[in-house]
Amino acid sequence: MKNSLAQDKPIYMQIRERIEDQILNDQLKEGEQAPSTNQLVNFYKINHVTVSKGVNQLVDEGILFKKRGIGMFVAQGAKEKLIQQRKKSFVEDYVVKLVQEADKLGITEDEIYSFIKNVRGRELE
Known part of the structure; x- marks a missing residue:
């Protein structure tokens, strides 16, 4: 995963799309743990709220789901x-x-x- 972000699109959307791309390319399979918000914050050197916005959209759409205290996972059918x-x-x-x-x-x-x-x-x- 490259850690440079484009200037022409909101960062939270780019984070979201990169996770989507990983799912589509089978880098992240259904049932597997997705990168944590903290991992994404550290990797991209961006604000926690920005990462959370992109990840939470994926949760709201049923692409990812949260396991309390464990992390985010790719949903079945994602x-x-x-x-x-x-x-x-x-x-x-x-x-x-x-x-x-x-x-x-x-x-x-x-x-x-x-x-x-x-x-x-x-x-x-």
């Missing part, structure tokens, strides 16, 4: 819940805008598919 949330955000943040811009430019669905295939092909090189 990965699937995150995948569904991210897919929904992906459509809202990218696909809707892509389709709107394609419509303005008269780009067909076939052309969009071709563009995507070309981009994916470049990534494999």
Whole structure:
């Protein structure tokens, strides 16, 4: 886990997203203990309240759960819940805008598919 944070997004959101990414990448599996608030505070050298805000959002959404006196753990079904949330955000943040811009430019669905295939092909090189 890298300990540098971006300036363009609230820190608590970045902490939250990094924990989510660890779950999605199977670095943190369901039932496993997540990093403690104190560990995150020390690692990132940031305020405890900031870390708590990001972690508590994950608790509120059922991604993490607390065991009193022991720590935070990844909830059962957390990965699937995150995948569904991210897919929904992906459509809202990218696909809707892509389709709107394609419509303005008269780009067909076939052309969009071709563009995507070309981009994916470049990534494999």
